[in-house]
Amino acid sequence: MNTAPKTVLVLCTGNSCRSQMAEVLLNHDLAGQVRALSAGTRPQPRVADNAIAALQAIGLPTEGLHPKNSDDLLDTPIDLVVTVCDNAKESCPIFPRPAPRIHLPFHDPHGEPLESFLQVRDEIRARLIPAVTKALRLDSSESE
Numbered sequence: 001m002n003t004a005p006k007t008v009l010v011l012c013t014g015n016s017c018r019s020q021m022a023e024v025l026l027n028h029d030l031a032g033q034v035r036a037l038s039a040g041t042r043p044q045p046r047v048a049d050n051a052i053a054a055l056q057a058i059g060l061p062t063e064g065l066h067p068k069n070s071d072d073l074l075d076t077p078i079d080l081v082v083t084v085c086d087n088a089k090e091s092c093p094i095f096p097r098p099a100p101r102i103h104l105p106f107h108d109p110h111g112e113p114l115e116s117f118l119q120v121r122d123e124i125r126a127r128l129i130p131a132v133t134k135a136l137r138l139d140s141s142e143s144e
Contacts, residue, residue, distance in 0.1 A: 005035045006079040006136045009099075015040025015067040017051045018084045018106050021121050022128055024060050029129050033138050037076070043067035048110055054117040080135055082128065102135050104128055 008026055012019035019038035026036035044067050052062045078099040084106050104127055109116035132138070 005033055006138070007077060008034045008036045008080045008082060008132055008136070009070075009073060009076075009078045010036060010038040011070055011081060011083045012038070012040050012085050013042055014044040014110070015069075016044035016046065016048045017108060017110050017117070018120060018124065020047050020051050020065055020067075021055060021117075022082070022084060022124050024055050024062065024065070025121070025125050025129065026132060028060055029125065030132065030138065034132065034136070037068075037073060039068040039070040039073050041070050043069050048117070050109065050112075050114045050117040053114055054121040057118065058121075080132065082132065084124075084128075100135060102131055104131055 010019040010022040010026070015038055019040065023036045023038035026034055030036075047062075047065045047067060052065065055062050077097060081099050081101045083101065083103045085108060086105055106120050106124055106127075107116070109120045
């Protein structure tokens with residue numbers, strides 16, 4: 001049985017809030033089953049401070065997080081593309097190897113207080129993790 005982690009790409013416009021939080025949550029909650037990456041169609045210069053604070057508030061690692069351009073990942077084999085904003089869905093790049101896509105929009109907390117980031121983080125965890133698990137037909141019990 002192939003037990004290599006599935007590669008999930010989370011796409012957003014700026015890759016500074018939602019997609020960054022989703023990347024960290026997927027890598028943590030589905031560790032060993034997925035390798036999550038995130039990127040933006042028009043990346044911002046840096047990850048939002050409150051996105052980092054929201055992840056650190058639940059003890060998740062944030063070192064090395066930085067916005068990435070989706071064009072830089074065109075040659076990366078992707079098993080699933082998740083768009084988390086309507087704009088990214090519309091301008092989602094076409095990957096050389098077709099990958100299944102799911103669209104799960106989340107509120108953009110950019111520029112809002114930390115409370116908004118905490119709500120979006122929790123919503124991403126509640127909706128995105130099960131959606132990715134289902135889309136990739138992962139074993140949610142992770143027992144072999």
